[in-house]
Amino acid sequence: MAISQTTEVVRIRSQVLEEITKMAYENRLEKDIVNVRDIIVSEEGPRYRCCIHKEKAVLRQRINLTLSQSLKLSQEEAAAAAMAGKVEDMPLITVMPEACDQCPIDKYLVTDACRNCLAHNCIHSCPKAAIMVVQNRAYIDKSRCVECGLCKKSCQYGAIIEISRPCERVCAVKAIVAGGDRKAVIDQKKCVECGSCREACPFGAIGDSSAVVQVIQHILNGKQVYAMLAPAFAGHFGPKTKPGQIVEAIKQLGFYAVQEVAYGADIVTLNEAKEFLATVPEQRPFMTSSCCPAFVTMIEKHFSDIKDRISSTVSPMLATARLIKANNPAAVTVFIGPCIAKKAEARKHAGLVDYALTFEELTAMFTGKGIELDLVPDKGFESAASGTGNGFACAGGLVKAVQSAVAGLDPAAVVKPLNAEGIENCAEAVQQLQAGKVEANFLEGMSCYGGCIGGPGGLANVRVAKKLVDNFTQKSAAATALDNESAAIDNEKIGHWHCR
The missing domain is CATH 3.30.70.20 (Alpha-Beta Plaits)
Structure with a gap:
């Protein structure tokens, strides 16, 4: 289960996550939270910072962020709040001031x-x-x-x-600047919550809040917690790990059931194809995808004059959650994937998607619960989604799915696709469409290079992940969304899928 780039920053983040999940599962988080510092901080001397006191201050903020609590709280206060199920109303992507202090400011x-x-x-x-x-x-x-x-x-x-700070350099929407005190500052009015800055910071000074403790509490309290597994899951846990092992391991964590988001992608495909046929070009010259929340936010914040071009069809995550809630209103829905921006989308649709976790956080839960994926039995797993639904994980997969559905619904219709990877390329593609410089009527926008498989919360190299996902899609019983009869039935049963 190799992380694509195991730096010291990744190791520290993983160690904190693993220890906190272990404490949460063993119901000793409030009592032992102060002991987490022993993992990172050595009383013999500083390992990463100028002094032990600095390392302790940085670690306290990292722990609070992992608990989704204010950075100003003590560790004990943050642990108590998390155990009580509280999630602080704070930006998803946060700069930890104590950790951000060693980048040059002279440009x-x-x-x-x-x-x-x-x-x-x-x-x-x-x-x-x-x-x-x-x-x-x-x-x-x-x-x-x-x-x-x-x-x-x-x-x-x-x-x-x-000279530019790494976080500034990767932010395509210029949402990060250096403040007067040399600390990085994120402009929330510009930020699209893609998570690129978190990955770029060599000091690990930028992090995303986690709800892993709150999810574990729901599990321990006997709630019916559903894991909504992203289509990218087949590519992020190593070539020797079978999909059936991953699903079984998630159930061993205490999840009530596992639902494929790729199945929701089939429902989205059917509706997006119908929306395209009904609106392009009669009502609008082109339509964009709505599956990537960072891409959608980019248009809403930076290209607001074309918000009407975004598909009104919900994302596969929301479609999956809506299906689960329709069948079981008491369900607690938890998206699990490589995407950080999905956490922001979940917040916008609280009550439909209760929480969102990354594969990195899922791995920490396995470690905290003492589950070794290699030893988990493979009880067999057959995808309920089509090949094109599972292909949503990779760049170009969404376009391929919509094209096949449009062709099946109306052979005379023509989809002229354009797909862009990375926020900067997405912005350029939008500008080209606006200026009429490219002949396209459907834009697939993915904030991460490679598509969802390249998400910052993932575990594998993009090329490796793509190969594994491609192999998995070929095993799907249905080739396309139109071939997936159960998805068509659920689509008709639930009905309205158009809102964001």
């Missing part, structure tokens, strides 16, 4: 490559007269610099370099 720097040339193009190009010569080389006065970058562009030696 442009003059290097030793400066020759103090006679042309002084850098000085002449600066609109604020922020550059001067000091000790035979150019010097940038930070009090005047407005970080326009003209000096860098004008230097013929390339002696001026641009």
